């Protein structure tokens with residue numbers, strides 16, 4: 544995958560922030576009209592009353608009544624918001640803090656060290672900025688490390704930092720835990736729609752499925768009202784599991800045409816659906832549009848893990864969700880990642896392009 548225009552930044556957002564630079568004009572959304580379709584950049588909208596789901600109650604071992612109540616809550620969360628805060632997921636808050644700390648330590652390293660893992664132009668994997676597809680693309684005020692973690696035999700270890708020395712092992716272990724949590728969630732989603740328990744999970748739990756990690760630093764920004772941390776998008780994944788920075792908010796979700804700030808719950812894992820789940824659920828579940836705003840004083844880090852079916856697997860609305868009352872909304876697609884990328888370059892919304 545190569546593009547003529549892609550380039551690495553002269554200075555990373557973190558360097559600019561450290562040296563007190565104002566964000567350059569290519570970071571200023573007011574210079575680009577394309578980004579106003581989702582509304583203006585509002586840095587302190589109301590908090591999103593995003594549902595809190597008790598994962599323990601979704602397990603088959605939970606009391607039947609508790610399970611039914613939680614499944615109904617899950618279904619309502621996913622049909623309205625497309626996201627929820629997962630609590631009681633079995634991971635200690637000290638464990639989650641340790642994952643966040645390791646990522647923070649990586650970003651605190653001197654640039655010369657991080658530079659070893661710089662992504663190559665025309666490719667997303669590695670340390671750096673988002674790929675640049677066009678001159679009309681506003682830049683995001685963030686630096687990130689992007690890794691394709693699963694399938695294991697596709698890991699490109701040259702992009703996996705050796706410092707901090709426990710980073711590789713931490714990511715590996717966290718991935719296993721997130722993979723198991725995702726299976727619980729996929730099964731619960733199916734049960735909440737009265738479908739076979741494995742009808743979603745079977746698309747994601749074989750040997751060659753993909754899991755990508757995006758470890759992000761949003762440095763403080765001198766002009767938060769003009770600059771996005773991450774511009775509005777929906778995820779192309781099946782589901783995304785996100786660890787937020789416990790010290791600072793920044794993630795916003797769009798609901799019914801209005802932006803809401805996602806509250807930070809220290810021990811929660813924020814879960815949002817991606818486009819591929821919206822397709823598989825025949826549009827019943829939502830893949831929410833979301834974005835990240837910046838903060839004048841504080842840096843924010845986040846850890847996002849994206850699950851996807853393997854590229855050759857065709858996905859489409861599952862049988863149980865298509866009937867006369869609810870005709871099929873989406874075509875079947877293969878390699879939605881590549882399709883999504885193509886649409887992005889053409890300025891087309893991928894989910895619209897797979898509608899029948």
Ligand SMILES: O=C(O)CCC(=O)C(=O)O
Pocket residue numbers: 757759773778785787793794833834835844845846847
């Ligand atoms: O940093 C966040 O809170 C969200 C990250 C995100 O939306 C993404 O990486 O797709």
Ligand SMILES: [Fe+2]
Pocket residue numbers: 776777778833
């Ligand atoms: Fe996202």
